[in-house]
Amino acid sequence: MIRFEDRRLIGRVVATEAMPAGPHQFQFWTATDTTIGIGAIVRVDDERGRTVYAVVIDGKAYSDLATPLHDVVAAEGDPAGTAAPTRRTEVRLWTAAVLRQQPEEPVQPVSLAGVMLATREDVEIALRMDAYVRANRSSGLPIGLYTGGGxxxxxxxxxxxxxxxxxxxxxxxxxxxxxxxxxxxxxxxxxxxxxxxxxxxxxxxxxxxxxxxxxxxxxxxxxxxxxxxxxxxxxxxxxxxxxxxxxxxxxxxxxxxxxxxxxxxDLIETVEPLVWGLREVLDYHEVLLSRDDIDAKSDAFIDFLADRVVEKEFSDEWGTTHRVRTFSDLERLFRSIFEGLEAQGRSDMWRTHHVATIRKVRNRLLNISTRCKGLVTDDGTVSDLPFGEFExxxxxxxxxxxxxxxxxxxxxxxxxxxxxxxxxxxxxxxxxxxxxxxxxxxxxxxxxxxxxxxxxxxxxxxxxxxxxxxxxxxxxxxxxxxxxxxxxxxxxxxxxxxxxxxxxxxxxxxxxxxxxxxxxxxxxxxxxxxxxxxxxxxxxxxxxxxxxxxxxxxRFPPAKDVAFEEAVVAHLTALDGRIIPGKVKEIIVGHRSDDIRRALLATKRARPDDVVAFFRASLGSPVSRERVERASGSVAKLKSVEDPYAP
Amino acid sequence: MAIRAAEGTVGGYTVLTHVPQPLSRPFGSAEPVEHEPIEAISVPTTGVAPPGTGFLDGIQRYAVVGRFGLTPVVRGYVAAAVMGRHEQSLSVESQQSEEFIAVNVQRLSDCQARVLEETGLPLYDTGETEREHPILEVHMAAQLVEARREAVELSAARRYLKTRREGWLVLDGSIAPYVDEDDSPRVLGLVKSHETQFLAGSDLRTALTLAARHRTSVFARRIGEQKEVHSWYLRLWPWEGRDLLFGLVRLERSPSAEAGVEASEISSWMLSERSPLSAPDGRWDRLVYPVRQVESYLRAQIGDWL
The missing domain is CATH 3.40.50.300 (P-loop containing nucleotide triphosphate hydrolases)
Incomplete structure (x- = not known):
């Protein structure tokens, strides 16, 4: 630790009528070979016991040369002429902004006294860190090192x-x-x-x-x-x-x-999938849907869906009960509405919402899972941050x-x-x-x-x-x-x-x-x-x-993307290294990729002891692919929603 | 212009209003050393300043601070300093100052003398005058102040020469007070004023009409009965179109066997001292920058004296 009496003055405060020293700013000069620079913290002690801490914010250097012409004359117009035997007297004049005065009151102009470099303790006081670093229950968080004057x-x-x-x-x-x-x-x-x-x-x-x-x-x-x-x-x-x-x-x-x-x-196992479904997205539809595109009518219909439909028992007017949890469920609801309206020959309103509005909202919402594919799924699978269990x-x-x-x-x-x-x-x-x-x-x-x-x-x-x-x-x-x-x-x-x-x-x-x-x-x-x-x-x-x-x-080059089956195997073997890849491939044969993804996510979330068994159970039975025949009979053609005035 | 038409030179206009003080010693004598008659010799501009050179200058201040009856009480301050030059930088290496009271002591009562002694300042006697003359007594005090200034300059020079065993000491003025010093061969006088003319006739014309970067032959001038110094003129800056004495200095040094060679070397060095220019000082054509810096330092030290 530097003792006060051991410190060397590095400058002196100067003030003139044109450039006075104030309570917030002052000037001082130093030798030309000084170690201080912009950002250096200095200390000024006057003989009346007042100490001022300040930070250097500006510096100027000039000589006693009255006009550049004098230098030209001295060199006889030749810049490459013989170097002058004497270096002109130079001034290093610094401007410092006051960080703190002790005592704090009364606030007074800085005295014309000697200037010293701040010590470690001075920096603590100058930046008022003493109040929270020296306290019994310190609340100081180190952010970096101030360096100045060695x-x-x-x-x-x-x-x-x-x-x-x-x-x-x-x-x-x-x-x-x-x-x-x-x-x-x-x-x-x-x-x-x-x-x-x-x-x-x-x-x-x-x-x-x-x-x-x-x-x-x-x-x-x-x-x-x-x-x-x-x-x-x-x-x-x-x-x-x-x-x-x-x-x-x-x-x-x-x-x-x-x-x-x-x-x-080596690292992929520590990455959790971030997958959201309809509920997670619907609450933040304003982020995804442009205000220029979604008007008040669309907004009202989305609110209706969020409040009355999603994750609730909802009966349409044609006897079907819906429980909308996923984008797929939502699509089924929309289809039901449009088919019902068509069957009744209605083409304008459903529960106070115009069909054009419904079609517009349907397009925009269902498009989200396409635009955010990978993050938003159609099938309701969710893998999210552990809200409520943050560590x-x-x-x-x-x-x-x-x-x-x-x-x-x-x-x-x-x-x-x-x-x-x-x-x-x-x-x-x-x-x-x-x-x-x-x-x-x-x-x-x-x-x-x-x-x-x-x-x-x-x-x-x-x-x-x-x-x-x-x-x-x-x-x-x-x-x-x-x-x-x-x-x-x-x-x-x-x-x-x-x-x-x-x-x-x-x-x-x-x-x-x-x-x-x-x-x-x-x-x-x-x-x-x-x-x-x-x-x-x-x-x-x-x-x-x-x-x-x-x-x-x-050090950890990213792995190349692998085929669907290989990726499933990789995810599961990361959970249990004993898994035989061929066995996993056998299990997933005949299953839809959405189901496989859902089962995989569930397995990763659960991290069971028997990974294969859990995965197989989550996957369920293979789905037989059946061709769905179109319903017979003619249906009155709807007016085009894009052009309500079309014939 | 008529003067130029008649082969005269034109320039150096100075408008004056007062008759100048009479010169105390307008003429001196000189003996040729290098050439007879005096010649103008070109000086190479390739000179390099020798390392470890010191520069001496002094200042003086005085003021009439009161009177006992008609007798003036003069307070004086004199100071001198030597700045050494190392690697182009100047720093103070020797310094001397004195503050004192100068008064005609004979005219003081015991009580008045005691009051002045109690100030703690040295009391110097300006000497007697034939009759009371308040202006003459101030003149005498001024001469005493000047003598004290020369004394502190000599003291500062001695201290410097004792500390620095090598290198030149350049001083502002004549080296006459230093001729008896052991180190006088290292002392170089740079005389800016030309009140005393040591040359006459064509020699003087040669000296005072030197072209820039030329010097005169070396000549000797006598100091008292026994001593002499070598001297020569040097034109630092072109004077054409200006005053006759513009840029003209006279250099003095101890006698030397190689007077001519040394005069050229020293002159070449002095030409290099033209940079940095000591402007805006009005004497910049003859005042070398380091001497000006010594003077500036001493002025800064004294501040607003009194």
């Missing part, structure tokens, strides 16, 4: 302000590939899981993997350098991967190969990278909505959930239509902190995200930034030098804004202790 000090976030209830949410911005947004969030989650105090409750994370293999190997150890390990030691965080990670991915269109890059034979310090990864935008929207919306509802009821299984989503600008854009997804994100941003639902959002351009979503993020992180982005109004509070530093920030360094920090602070963080996506793909 010294480094851990920087902590206050969990009450990162994960609620005081404030919540984290937003991270930066250009792709250089800002290390995903790596940063992986490290933050590691830190949170290890350091979130037990007295604050339990916590889990849901990560939505929207591109590539970024989050596919969170349970695998990554390669760390000696410098990384040293940082982990200083931050007192164990460099180990997540112990409890649950992967979920939808099927591909074939219904048996999982749509994930984590499909290596403390577990990560739930939803790998939707291979799905189209619509399906990604559906997954994100439904999962987050479910989390919100269950957290409200306090029956999720954990007290806090961090939801990490990249490309936030897609889900909550600053402009464009007011989508269901955006409304949901706004709601979380504004109310999530009370529920324990915390959004960790990442995007390239913060300016393209809805301002209420980013504005409600208590903690904001910036990696390497694009200069055009920095020119937008949201960055006006930053000094030009800070912007330049942001535009040239090396990998592994970030700028942090947190409610306790009165000024942004630059920190370095280690590589996350998990296998990075590209390295993971190299």
């Amino acid at each position: 010294m480094s000090a851990p920087v902590y976030l206050d969990s009450d302000f990162l994960l609620g209830p005081e404030s919540a949410h984290l937003n991270i911005s930066g250009v792709s590939g250089l800002a290390t947004k995903t790596s940063a969030v992986e490290f933050f989650l590691t830190s949170i899981f290890q350091k979130f105090p037990a007295h604050k409750g339990t916590i889990a994370a849901v990560c939505v993997n929207v591109k590539g293999p970024d989050l596919c190997f969170l349970d695998q150890p990554g390669e760390l350098t000696a410098a990384d390990l040293e940082m982990y030691t200083q931050l007192e965080v164990e460099p180990r991967p997540f112990e409890s990670v649950h992967y979920y991915a939808p099927f591909k269109a074939d219904g048996v190969n999982l749509n994930t890059l984590r499909s290596h034979p 403390d310090r577990a990560v739930y990864v939803l790998d939707v990278a291979g799905m189209d935008q619509l399906a990604q929207d559906l997954v994100f919306t439904r999962v987050v909505s479910q989390l919100r509802e269950q957290l409200e009821r306090r029956d999720l299984g954990v007290d806090h959930v961090v939801v990490f989503v990249d490309e936030l600008n897609k889900y909550a854009p600053g402009d464009g239509p007011d989508t269901y997804v955006r409304k949901m994100l706004l709601d979380i941003s504004e109310r999530g902190r009370y529920l324990g639902l915390v959004l960790f959002g990442a995007q390239q351009f913060r300016s393209q995200v809805h301002r209420r979503v980013v504005g409600n993020a208590g903690t904001t992180i910036y990696g390497r930034m694009d200069l055009d982005e920095l020119a937008t109004p949201g960055y006006q509070v930053l000094s030009p030098a800070t912007k330049i530093k942001l535009a040239t920030l090396p990998k592994g360094e970030l700028m942090v804004r947190h409610p306790h920090f009165t000024q942004p602070v630059f920190v370095a963080f280690p590589r996350p202790p998990v296998l990075a996506g590209p390295a993971g793909i190299q």
Whole structure:
């Protein structure tokens, strides 16, 4: 530890009438070979016992050269002339923004005193971390190391302000590939899981993997350098991967190969299928159906289906009782309605709903299982996140990278909505959930239509902190995200930034030098804004202790898609290695592929001791293929629903 | 223009309103050392500054802070510093300053003298005048201040030369006070003012009309009865179209057997000292940057004196 009397002054505060020192900002000069730079934290002690902590936000250098012409004259117009024997006197003049004054009151201009580099303890006080790090029940979460003047000090976030209830949410911005947004969030989650105090409750994370293999190997150890390990030691965080990670991915269109890059034979067993049916989808039809397409009449009919039909005993007017659980059931209901109407020669209304509306809703709803094939099934099979049984310090990864935008929207919306509802009821299984989503600008854009997804994100941003639902959002351009979503993020992180982005109004509070530093920030360094920090602070963080996506793909190359039968065998042998493939193939002969998929999902969910027996029982008897003859007799032709005025 | 038509030179207009003070010592004598008559010699511009050179300058301030009757009480401050140059950077290596009171002690009562002694500042006697003359006594105090400034400069130079056993010490002015010093061969005087003319006739015309990057032959000028120094003129910047003395300096150093060769080498070095330019100082044509830096340092140290 550096003792106060051992410290060396590195600068002196200066003030002129044109450039006075204020209570929030001041200037000081240093020698030209100083070690400080933009982002360095300094300390000023005056003789009256007042201490000021500040962060350097700008720097200038100039010499006593009055005009460039003097340099031209001295060199006799020849830039390549003999070098001057004396170097001109240079000034390094720094601007510092005050982080904290002690005593806090009265707030006074900074005294014209000596300037020293901050020590580790000074950094803690300057950033007001002493209030939550030194407390008996610390709530500090290490986020990275401040480094300056050859010294480094851990920087902590206050969990009450990162994960609620005081404030919540984290937003991270930066250009792709250089800002290390995903790596940063992986490290933050590691830190949170290890350091979130037990007295604050339990916590889990849901990560939505929207591109590539970024989050596919969170349970695998990554390669760390000696410098990384040293940082982990200083931050007192164990460099180990997540112990409890649950992967979920939808099927591909074939219904048996999982749509994930984590499909290596050694890992595929840990990926659970994400499969939803009619009920799961119908509640979020607004996500899937365009507002421009679905009018109030269609909306009313969908509500009717959701309230009165789905998963209820429902009798149509022609004596048939329906219990609609799946898209197939729904199709049967629609067919029954249309056939009934045709049989009665009616072609306009059914239970106050126009036939055109019914046909439109039918088209749109039944199309969902086609558009989201692999995620949404016709047959009612469901494999979902363990809502109600979330584990403390577990990560739930939803790998939707291979799905189209619509399906990604559906997954994100439904999962987050479910989390919100269950957290409200306090029956999720954990007290806090961090939801990490990249490309936030897609889900909550600053402009464009007011989508269901955006409304949901706004709601979380504004109310999530009370529920324990915390959004960790990442995007390239913060300016393209809805301002209420980013504005409600208590903690904001910036990696390497694009200069055009920095020119937008949201960055006006930053000094030009800070912007330049942001535009040239090396990998592994970030700028942090947190409610306790009165000024942004630059920190370095280690590589996350998990296998990075590209390295993971190299170590665990994705398996090639296999034929339907082979895929079924592979899934079952993953559950029980003793299974003879030929036996499985014999069992599934003659069964419909939908039934096989359902039986397979049921077996994977149940994980029985006797896998083959359970699978066979779930499959039931083979279905004989019968040709269904068309009913005889003429039926009055309906008017075309597409053109109600057609003859 | 008529002057030019008659083969005169034109330029260096300065509008004046007051009659200047009379020159205290307008003429001196000189003996040829290198050539007779004095010649103009071209100086190569390839000179390199020798390593480990020191630069000396001093400042003085004085003010009449009160009077006992008609007798002025003058408070003075003098300071001198040597900045050493290493790897193009200047840093202070020797420094001396003094603050004092200068007064005609003979005119003070015991009580008045005691009051001044109780200030804690040294008390220097400006010397007697024939009769009371408040302006003359201030002039005498000013001369005392100047003498004290030369004393602290000499003290700072001695300290520097004792610490640094090698390398030149360049000072602003004549080296006359240093001729008795053991290290005087390492001292180089850079004289910017030309109140005293040591040359006469065609020699003087040769000296004062030197072209840029030319020096005169070396000549010797006497210091007192026993000592002499070698000296020569050097034109740093072209003067055509400007004043006759623009960019003209006179260099002084201890006598040397290789006077001509050394004068060319030193002149070439001095040409390299033109960069950086000491502008915006009004004396930039004759003031080398390191000496100006010493002066700036001393001024910054004193701040708003009094």
